[in-house]
Amino acid sequence: MKDFSPIVMVLLTLGYGADRGAAQSDKWGNPTTQKAEFYAASDVPHSQIELTRQWHETAAKAWGNYGPLEFWIVGSSETAARKLDKRYCGVRKQKDPSLSLKHCLNRGHNFVSYAKDGNAGLNTRRNKNEKWSGFIITMSARRPGPEEEDYKPVVLHEYFHVYQHAHILSRNESVRESLNQKNPWWGEGGAEYMAQLLYSRQEGVRPGYLKETMKRKLRSLKDLRKGENIKDIPYGRRGRISYDLGAWFIAFIISRSSEESYRVRFFKELNSKGFEGAFVKSFGQSSKDLLDEFHNGFLQLDLEEQMKIIP
Ligand SMILES: [Zn+2]
Known part of the structure; x- marks a missing residue:
């Protein structure tokens, strides 16, 4: 007001x-x-x-x-x-x-x-x-x-949100929401994975930090219901699942494309092409297809196979 x-x-x-x-x-x-x-x-x-x-x-x-x-x-x-x-x-x-x-x-x-x-x-x-x-x-x-220790990646996490929202030009709330997605899987998954990835690369951070952290996030897999898609989980009581598995989804799409495709290209295309247009242009597939592969393929693999995509 x-x-x-x-x-x-x-x-x-x-x-x-x-x-x-x-x-x-x-x-x-x-x-x-x-x-x-x-x-x-x-x-x-x-x-x-x-x-x-x-x-x-x-x-x-x-x-x-x-x-x-x-x-x-x-x-x-x-x-x-x-x-x-x-x-x-x-x-x-x-x-x-x-x-x-x-x-x-x-x-x-x-x-x-x-x-x-x-x-x-x-x-x-x-x-x-x-x-x-x-x-x-x-x-x-x-x-x-x-x-x-968590204080440091949390500062990075909050700042990655700044990066995400700086790349959405509109002043219209519903446009802003659709470009960042309403549910946390995309925005939080991205902030969390990019923060942990950047933190793991800093001097003095023990080797294996990122694998350790990402392995812990896989515990949320047991809370994902049969047939449930992370994109459908809202903020709130079960939000943690999409923070954790959303971070894994970002690691997954980066393993399929590149860090540059996610961190730079996607955000460059976002305003002109919209979420789905930027997604297809950056990752070569629809978000639905990649999410399906993530749930029905990647999340079903052995832990050892899953950990291979984490640098
Ligand atoms: Zn956040």
């Missing part, structure tokens, strides 16, 4: 906002030299901010620097998280003066819930109503915390 109360604000918004919005929509999807911004709650150690910055840099170097991007890092203090929420809404209002401060402060999933429950997440802002388009990644103190 928008809050256009002072008339002068409406004029300012129309005057500057229209131009700014147009300039931004032109740049959306192009790599940028603009640096990511980092904000942290007062109880977040400096080392965690640096750790997050370092892994964002690794990701941006590998996949390109996309933005505008903000990182918001929450600690475990709810009081500090509440203060960070106020700062967050101040930044939102500064970047889009037409935004309602009250609405921002009363939003449901705020930083206090991250302080309580932990987790990481990406909020992509790109629609017809808001002047500011961009990405907001939230990291926290738990699940994963900065002392866990």
